[in-house]
Amino acid sequence: MKRASRRSKAVTIRTVAKHAGVSPMSVSNVLNGRRVMPETQAAVERALAELDYTPNSAARQLASGGVTSVGVLLHPALEQDFLSPMLVGVLNATSKFGVQLIVERASYDDVTEAWAAVRALTRRGAGGVLLPPGICEVMALGAETARTDLALVAFAPGRDLPGMASVRIDDFAAARDMTSMLLDQRHRRIGFITAPRSLGVFESRRGGYLAALHARGMEIDHDLILEGQMDFRSGFAAAAEMLNLANPPTAIFASNDDMAAGALVAARSLGIDVPNALSVAGFDDTPLATKLWPPLTTVRFPVIEMAELAIEMLVEAARSHVPPPPVTRYLSYSIVERASTGTEPKASPPAS
Amino acid sequence: MKRASRRSKAVTIRTVAKHAGVSPMSVSNVLNGRRVMPETQAAVERALAELDYTPNSAARQLASGGVTSVGVLLHPALEQDFLSPMLVGVLNATSKFGVQLIVERASYDDVTEAWAAVRALTRRGAGGVLLPPGICEVMALGAETARTDLALVAFAPGRDLPGMASVRIDDFAAARDMTSMLLDQRHRRIGFITAPRSLGVFESRRGGYLAALHARGMEIDHDLILEGQMDFRSGFAAAAEMLNLANPPTAIFASNDDMAAGALVAARSLGIDVPNALSVAGFDDTPLATKLWPPLTTVRFPVIEMAELAIEMLVEAARSHVPPPPVTRYLSYSIVERASTGTEPKASPPAS
DNA sequence: CTGAAAGCGCTTACAG
DNA sequence: CTGAAAGCGCTTACAG
Numbered sequence: 001m002k003r004a005s006r007r008s009k010a011v012t013i014r015t016v017a018k019h020a021g022v023s024p025m026s027v028s029n030v031l032n033g034r035r036v037m038p039e040t041q042a043a044v045e046r047a048l049a050e051l052d053y054t055p056n057s058a059a060r061q062l063a064s065g066g067v068t069s070v071g072v073l074l075h076p077a078l079e080q081d082f083l084s085p086m087l088v089g090v091l092n093a094t095s096k097f098g099v100q101l102i103v104e105r106a107s108y109d110d111v112t113e114a115w116a117a118v119r120a121l122t123r124r125g126a127g128g129v130l131l132p133p134g135i136c137e138v139m140a141l142g143a144e145t146a147r148t149d150l151a152l153v154a155f156a157p158g159r160d161l162p163g164m165a166s167v168r169i170d171d172f173a174a175a176r177d178m179t180s181m182l183l184d185q186r187h188r189r190i191g192f193i194t195a196p197r198s199l200g201v202f203e204s205r206r207g208g209y210l211a212a213l214h215a216r217g218m219e220i221d222h223d224l225i226l227e228g229q230m231d232f233r234s235g236f237a238a239a240a241e242m243l244n245l246a247n248p249p250t251a252i253f254a255s256n257d258d259m260a261a262g263a264l265v266a267a268r269s270l271g272i273d274v275p276n277a278l279s280v281a282g283f284d285d286t287p288l289a290t291k292l293w294p295p296l297t298t299v300r301f302p303v304i305e306m307a308e309l310a311i312e313m314l315v316e317a318a319r320s321h322v323p324p325p326p327v328t329r330y331l332s333y334s335i336v337e338r339a340s341t342g343t344e345p346k347a348s349p350p351a352s
Numbered sequence: 353m354k355r356a357s358r359r360s361k362a363v364t365i366r367t368v369a370k371h372a373g374v375s376p377m378s379v380s381n382v383l384n385g386r387r388v389m390p391e392t393q394a395a396v397e398r399a400l401a402e403l404d405y406t407p408n409s410a411a412r413q414l415a416s417g418g419v420t421s422v423g424v425l426l427h428p429a430l431e432q433d434f435l436s437p438m439l440v441g442v443l444n445a446t447s448k449f450g451v452q453l454i455v456e457r458a459s460y461d462d463v464t465e466a467w468a469a470v471r472a473l474t475r476r477g478a479g480g481v482l483l484p485p486g487i488c489e490v491m492a493l494g495a496e497t498a499r500t501d502l503a504l505v506a507f508a509p510g511r512d513l514p515g516m517a518s519v520r521i522d523d524f525a526a527a528r529d530m531t532s533m534l535l536d537q538r539h540r541r542i543g544f545i546t547a548p549r550s551l552g553v554f555e556s557r558r559g560g561y562l563a564a565l566h567a568r569g570m571e572i573d574h575d576l577i578l579e580g581q582m583d584f585r586s587g588f589a590a591a592a593e594m595l596n597l598a599n600p601p602t603a604i605f606a607s608n609d610d611m612a613a614g615a616l617v618a619a620r621s622l623g624i625d626v627p628n629a630l631s632v633a634g635f636d637d638t639p640l641a642t643k644l645w646p647p648l649t650t651v652r653f654p655v656i657e658m659a660e661l662a663i664e665m666l667v668e669a670a671r672s673h674v675p676p677p678p679v680t681r682y683l684s685y686s687i688v689e690r691a692s693t694g695t696e697p698k699a700s701p702p703a704s
Numbered sequence: 705c706t707g708a709a710a711g712c713g714c715t716t717a718c719a720g
Numbered sequence: 721c722t723g724a725a726a727g728c729g730c731t732t733a734c735a736g
Contacts, residue, residue: 010728010729012728012729012730013729013730013731014729014730022729024729025731028730028731028732031730032731055729055730056728056729057730058728058729058730059728059729059730059731060729060730060731061730062728062729062730062731063729063730063731063732064730064731064732065731065732189729336734
């Protein structure tokens with residue numbers, strides 16, 4: 001009974017074939033984009049549409065022996081702002097390729113744990129694994145990476161990862177462009193809050209800031225470069241320190257949005273109006289950027305597209321049984337101008 | 353060659369059966385938890401472990417004719433804070449049940465578009481669809497809901513949805529408990545920032561606040577109840593208005609974290625110290641709550657567990673071909689106390 | 705270019 | 721409780 005009912009509603013490749021007056025093979029050929037005669041093509045396509053046929057992906061995978069799943073490593077704390085768009089991109093791609101997504105949690109500090117999670121993923125059938133930022137940088141260092149014949153792709157590492165396929169933006173160029181934009185707005189004293197030295201983005205983002213200043217022949221004032229911890233609090237502290245300088249900055253560019261938000265609130269606490277007396281810019285375009293007032297000028301990653309590309313690389317590698325070539329694929333970032341930045345104030349800031 | 357290599361590494365149910373000296377059927381029975389003789393069980397389990405066998409889920413699904421996918425509707429703007437943990441919970445469950453997750457984007461305002469997305473999902477093979485907050489409330493109103501025999505589960509609607517299966521927390525009780533906690537901390541003037549009237553949570557959260565005050569026989573001061581728009585800005589504005597009152601509140605409870613964050617910053621702008629001169633509490637435990645300083649006391653949803661449960665309901669309904677019973681499953685919330693709240697200030701606030 | 709055959713790895717009835 | 725048989729819906733070689 002149950003079986004009968006199930007069967008009654010199944011539109012299979014066979015149903016379509018009969019409807020179109022061809023063999024199931026021809027339907028399969030059309031479905032998979034192989035060359036068929038025009039009239040066959042037309043008949044099949046009509047039947048497909050009329051019957052509202054959907055291929056059974058389970059059958060497809062079983063028959064083709066193809067990759068059935070890819071894995072993603074997740075941080076247990078789930079703190080990362082880009083996680084939702086990353087997962088959305090991942091799901092877009094897994095939906096598209098008809099592969100199952102399996103997830104495993106692993107702490108980012110513990111490489112051993114991360115490798116155990118990767119192995120668990122492969123044991124569960126993952127043909128490849130996506131490595132989020134943080135963990136990918138640590139894992140790229142390990143000797144195991146070279147040995148493995150597993151398909152691994154690093155997502156948004158903070159720097160180039162020799163020997164590992166990765167998808168990222170050019171952090172250096174983005175930071176350089178943001179700094180140039182502030183210079184174009186006539187700011188001449190631009191504070192910079194770096195990432196902690198341990199992160200891959202420390203060097204690339206700070207380097208971009210320095211490069212923009214160098215390009216204009218400007219001197220570096222080391223009082224205007226402070227190290228942050230990527231959180232609101234350290235951004236607040238660094239900004240407060242800079243703003244209390246005898247010769248304070250008219251703009252502050254932070255290595256991420258959380259620190260920029262801290263700078264914004266620090267300015268407000270000191271009675272400094274943003275953007276009229278101080279411009280503030282961040283990096284990452286996290287949800288926080290538009291939650292504050294004024295909303296933050298920041299650097300946007302094409303997170304969804306990056307994740308889609310990464311999964312595509314993974315699926316392709318897994319299907320061909322050859323690990324992805326260890327190259328970095330750069331996707332383009334954009335500078336998002338919002339109300340937190342503007343022309344350098346006419347009235348010079350207090351003090352000095 | 354390729355085929356051979358693929359085959360060489362496949363550990364199938366047949367391999368296991370030979371290794372254990374039983375038939376494939378017995379292996380299948382053990383795998384599916386059916387009764388077998390103890391010695392058969394033991395032999396199979398040993399073989400399973402020694403061979404590190406993983407079932408091929410594609411084959412499994414094909415053979416059992418089971419549900420192969422469930423769908424999730426996503427808002428194109430992806431703004432929602434709970435999206436990552438929701439997706440993580442969804443993925444935990446889909447991984448566990450071996451079903452494919454497919455996603456479709458649909459605007460939350462447009463019911464027609466939402467229904468089209470649901471149909472697209474089912475056409476692509478989804479046996480059921482998870483409806484996120486916002487859209488589920490709107491869709492529950494439509495006549496189509498009653499007509500459909502599709503498995504639908506509402507995730508975290510702001511209020512009870514008659515006729516639709518849903519998973520949520522008791523917003524009313526949570527708001528009541530938070531308010532009671534503030535009362536226990538000796539606050540006697542507690543401001544409340546509501547959600548906009550159009551949202552399901554407007555009534556439930558405000559109701560909880562009022563109930564807590566009533567329970568202590570306290571009078572309601574309508575100057576302390578202001579409507580917000582769920583964003584930072586409206587929280588800022590509402591808090592600023594209350595704090596400029598002749599008799600300002602010593603605590604402000606906002607219907608979500610974004611508005612609580614706005615209240616926090618408003619207080620700081622006015623030179624009011626949090627928590628020493630003002631306590632601030634939010635709702636939702638979004639990432640923002642711990643990014644600010646002081647971090648926000650708030651109400652936490654078990655988002656991951658809720659999503660897992662919702663997918664479980666969906667899979668079960670789809671597999672049994674009977675829509676999920678239209679009941680609300682409540683999961684327990686918790687009040688997370690952080691540094692933004694504390695005992696009522698000894699020194700009375702300024703003014704009055 | 706097309707189709708009949710075999711098989712992907714598992715499960716569902718059905719005999720024993 | 722156990723196993724031989726058939727089949728899930730598709731694709732891969734292989735003849736025509």
